[in-house]
Amino acid sequence: MTDEGKIFLPYMLVGLAVSGFEGRLTLMEGTVTRQILFRAGRPVNVVSNQQEETLGRLLLEEGKISQEDYRRLLDTMVKTGQRAGEVLVAMDLLQAQEVFSALEFQCRRKLRNCFKMVDFGFTIDKEQVPPENVLISVEIPTVLLDGVPACYSMDRLLGEFPVDEETTFVKRHRAAFQPLTIGPREQRVLRAIGSGSTLMKLMKEKVGELQELLPVLYVLHALRAIDASGVKQPDLTDLELENLPAAMKAASPPEATPAAGGTAAAGEIEIDVVEMEEEEIRPPTMKSLLDRNGVDAALARKVLDLDRQDHFAVLEVERRAGPEEIKSSYFKLLRQYKLQNIEDSYSSSRDRQMAGQLLDRVTLAYRLLSDDAKRRQYLKSLTGRGRRPPVEKTDKRLLADVEAQKAELAMGAKRYQEAIDLFDQAIALYPDEPGYHLRLGQALYFQALDKTPADQPLPEGVRKPFLKVIALDPSHDEARLYLGYISKRDGQLERALREFQSALDCNPRNERARSEVRHLKKRLEN
DSSP states (O other), rough: SSSSOOOOOHHHHHHHTTOOOOEEEEEEEEEEEEEEEEEEEEEEEEEEOOOSSSSSHHHHTTTTTTTHHHHHHHHHHHHHHHOOHHHHHHTTTTTTHHHHHHHHHHHHHHHGGGGGGOOOOEEEOOOOOGGGGGOOOHHHHHHHHHHHHHHHHHHHHHSOOOOTTOOOEOOOOOOSHHHSSEEEEEEHHHHTTTTTTHHHHHTTSSOOHHHHHHHHHHHHHTTEEETTTTTOOOOOEEEEEEEEHHHHSSSSSSSSOOOOOGGGOTTTTOOOOEEOOOHOOOOOOOHHHHHHOOOHHHHEEEEEHTTOOEEEEHHTTOOOOHHHHHHHHHHHHHHHHHHTTTTHOOSSSSHHHHHHHHHHHHHHHHHTSSSHHHHHHHHHHHTOOOOSOOOOOOOOHHHHHHHHHHHHHHHTTTTTHHHHHHHHHHHHHHOOOOHHHHHHHHHHHHHHHSSSTSOOOOOOOGHHHHHHHHHOOOOOHHHHHHHHHHHHTOOOOHHHHHHHHHHHHTTTTOOOHHHHHHHHHHHHHO
């Protein structure tokens, strides 16, 4: 790059996406500060200190509210301490479901405006993003294809992506994104490049004017879809991101050499490109979002209220409610808002996103209020406060319990892969809980039983979670019992007998282990 050692925003965002980053990227330029929140490598919210990026100002600029409405909105927010969305609903200017459309538009606009920041400093903080802070979930290719063309001048493009008419572009076969979702214009550029092409040749092939072509080439380079001779990929080592592929930590060579015959080189993976319609890759407008149908009004109203409700209000119980009432209310809410199987219950992506937020929050409330010690501590924190609940830093064990509780719901519905993913998240948050590893092993075991033909052994990886349980707790009889089930299923009867016997030795009251030992001994004798 032209600025030695500088990591420009498009490349930084790609690194965060590829590493599956969760946390906060803070960008600072003069008095301007914007913070992008990430979950699993995708931007989910943007916080800005710019007055022109507030929800009321954007609605005013888009003609959705009048100048008088805007003044009343500001006055009410100052007097009540409520957020803009709540006030807009109370003033009957927007419906609850429309608030989320407006918030999505606001968030996407702030995300685009991050690309206006040129000489910025930044910090990267790994942290848990609370579910109520998730407003959008956008793929990084879509972010780049919106931000770069909208915010980059020709001089800036050539400053960050120094190419000339002799620069050769080559398709890259090592994928950073699988799949790489790009629009028809980018598809045309990739097809025109073939096994190698110069900038002048691309323009002659009517791919587009230079002002139109350069942003596309820059974004494709940042996404590692192409190489450009003389333009290095920046070294992302200093970002200190976990799970970042080694290939992205070191800068790529300055010369782009086409692979022989246009095929992938040995050991490389060909890019899986998904072609999108033009309107799908473009960020939605305020009008298109507000006109979108199918948003569940009751769900939107419940999610809109979450921010100002304490855990008791979220579960719709009194503070004196007992454990059974809390549990009953939790499962009632799961049924009422169809949270046991969100993917099948809701057709629109926004509904699924809101339902996911609600599931996270009600599960967090349920797990916290079901623990007597945590409940007493939480009640104490509520004393003397106003109607808005206290801002709390949730400990990792409780967050892990939330993921594990959601995994239990998936297990009950036999959605084993979803359960596996959720138990993995619980373990990542709190790796020393044997119960998480045990339930992960059970999910893997039941999934393997469904998928593995009877004449083939179960995958060896099914044993690993149970072995981890035993490493954490050598006297854990349930883990040893399931190791016996795996050996028995694979026809290793003597090994199974030893494992069932060890489970029985750890817990003489384990009747399943006792029954298996008795039956296997008879079977081996015969």
